[in-house]
Amino acid sequence: MTEQEQGPNNRLALSNTEMEKESETHIKSGRPQSGVWKHFDRGESRGDGHWEGTCKYCKKFYPRAKPNALRAHLANNCKDIPEEWRRHFNYILINNLNDVPTDKPLTGESVNTQDWKKVEKLVANQPEMDASLIDEAISLAFIMCGIPFRVINNPFL
Template identity: 30%
Template sequence: MEDNSTSEIPNDSDPEAHTSNSQKKRGRPKNMLWDNHFKEINPHGDGHKGWECLYCKGQNSRATDLNMNTHLALNCKKVPVNIKQELLRNFPVPNQKRKTKTELDIITSAQPRIDSKFQVISKLDAGQEELCHKALTRFFVCCGIPFWIVEHPFFLDFCKNLCASYKPPDRKTLSNDWLSFETARITVTMEKELQNENNLTL
């Protein structure tokens, strides 16, 4: 008996099949934190993904790996202790990718600036750059220095004269990303020290 049935094979020339394929989700895979700790929200209806914490119902309209980790490790009051400690121990190292305002000024301005004479001699390795960022964060926080200073041309000139290959983070990265990272690191260090102490009283 002859079988007249046909298998459903997508046809590249079929506009419906093309539309169906183009509607598949693209982009970066979701952070693992989404699975058990956050739910996705879109408060502004503009296509940008936000999050709501499943423990305290706190929200953020712009979801990033760093602000999700920061919320659970440092800010959320209802997250289980074991989860908080695990996130503190594995807090992500910030990665600065955006250009600073000073860099953009140099690129777009024809007028020579004090910054424009900087020349990178040799690029710092990742470990040395991380140590510099940590020290810079402690310096700004412990001395009460405004974060906008980190983008001032004279401060950049000072840094470049000390180490020509060191590129300080912009003030947003310093005040948000590196401050959260250093806070998490210090919290873990303090907890380890307290665990080794005896006869502690409140």
């Protein structure tokens, strides 16, 4: 062995198999990839942890794909996404969740139950006058926006 090969910090001292093992065990640092990327094809890196992305359903291209914009696209704009995934991403956006890592969309049953429990807690802590004002405001919002009342999910039916 030459002096170059004997140095403890020298790369030449490592055999090919040792270098392969070292590269396999190297863990990437930084923020973990968002679950929304399961619905997008990742393109070229744009630096600072951002990538190009193309929707797997409608093929819309994002030159600098940010997870929030991708979630909004899937929830509101993508015409070809399955309805259960659209509801999943709507739920994430409405509740200001960063991500719900899952391979399956949230079921309507679990979402409605969770929402109902949140509403129960809020209503229990509200004075009766506030509750009636909130009911009036919600009714007015439905009427003014032309939203049909049949879209409301009633947990008692």
